Amino acid sequence: MKAEVTPATSQLNIKTSKTNYFKWVSMPFKLFFSNGKSATGFIIFLIFLIMAIFAPVIAPYSPSAAVFDPNLPPAAGHWFGTTNTGQDIYSQFIYGARTTMIVGLGAGILSTIIGLIFGVVAGYKGGLTDAILSFFTNLFLVLPGLALLIVIGAYLKSSTPFINGLIIAxxxxxxxxxxxxxxxxxxxxxxxxxxxxxxxxxxLGIMITEICPNMMSIIAGNIMFATLGAILAEAGLAYLGFEDINSTSWGTMLYWASSNAALLRGAWWWFVPPGIGIAMVGLSLVLMNFAIDQITNPRLKSQKRRKNLGRKAART
Structure with a gap:
């Protein structure tokens, strides 16, 4: 006999399906924040992201306002000191975080999207399509990245950070x-x-709905490391002078510190903050990447589960 489906049973099934859905959706977030490394990385990244979004509110002064005493060391009025022209370095650091984060994330996401299109289409279609797309991929692989960026930056003459980010992507x-x-x-x-x-x-539907979801760990990892590479590349171009020196980014801060011999004059407060900022953002991306494989790789999940069971057995 078939079981009779009553309204109460139907409502119970709906509630159960909703509970299972929310449990399935919340599981990646639970795994992500249960990992100490990834949670620490997320907090660090979130701090810099908030700093970038609310830069006009957080920064006490305009980053280009040269109205203070020059070469002041860190003090209560100027937490990171001042430049040789009397600009507040703390304000420059805050606004530089906005520029660097936008350029890094934008270039990292854009380069991942381009690589994903080329890679997935070439790998799935094969044949002539694969040969053509692989040719362009191999062409860009053998091109010296930094040298190409320098040549393009020199040709454009004082490009903005956002143009540099587009070139990097x-x-x-x-x-x-x-x-x-x-x-x-x-x-x-x-x-x-x-x-x-x-x-x-x-x-197209297979590539979007079947293949890409099964590569989420690789896609997320590529975004993180592409973002880190974009931040370092943008800072390097700005430090070498291939960027508008009137723009405010961590790279231009290093450029002005180097141009004015901050290291020789002992003005460590000028070049240390942007260097630490770049290092901390990079560290946050690396730490967050630890949880990506754990979320999407069943083998790592089972390994962690066995370790936890072993620890509980040892305690008992």
Whole structure:
């Protein structure tokens, strides 16, 4: 006999499905914040993100206002001291965080999207499509990245940080594309891809809904390290003078500190803050990456579960 479905039973099934859905959605966040390294990295990154968003509120002065006594060491009125022209370094650091974070995140996400398109399409389609896309990928791989950025920066003459970020994204996608291509080739022969093809799903739909979700750990890791690479590249270009020196970023702060011999004059408060800022953002991205594989890799989940069970058994 078939079980009778009453309104109460139907309502119970709906509640159960909603509970399971919320549990499935919240599980990645639970795993992410249960990892001490990733939680620490997220807090550090969040601090700099808030600093970037609310820079006009947090910064006490305009970053370009040269109205204070020059070469002041850190004190109550100027937490990071002043430059040789009387600008408040703490205000420059706050506004520099905004520029650096926008350029880094924007370039990291854009380069990952470009690499994902090239890699997934090449790995899934194969044949002539793979040969053409792999040719362009290999071409960008063999090009010297820093030298290419310097040449383009010199040609543009005092480009803005955002133009530099766009250049970094357009020239730094190839390594991610190779990884995405190889991973797509391993997934293309799986049973669930064959089932999707038999169901009539289009190639674009398979790539978006079947292949990309199974590469989320690789995609997230690529975004983080591409963001870090973009931040370092932008700071390097600005430090070498291939950026508008009137813009405010951590790279231009290092440029002015170097140009005015801050190290020789003992003005450590000028170049240490932007250096620490770049290092801390990089550290936060690396720490957050520890949890990405744990969330998406079943083997790492089972390993952690076995370790926890072993610790509980040892205690008892």
């Amino acid at each position: 357009l020239t730094g996608w190839a390594w991610g594309a190779r990884v995405f291509r190889s991973q797509t080739m391993t997934l293309a022969g799986r049973d669930f891809i064959s089932a999707a093809k038999m169901s009539g799903k289009s190639s």
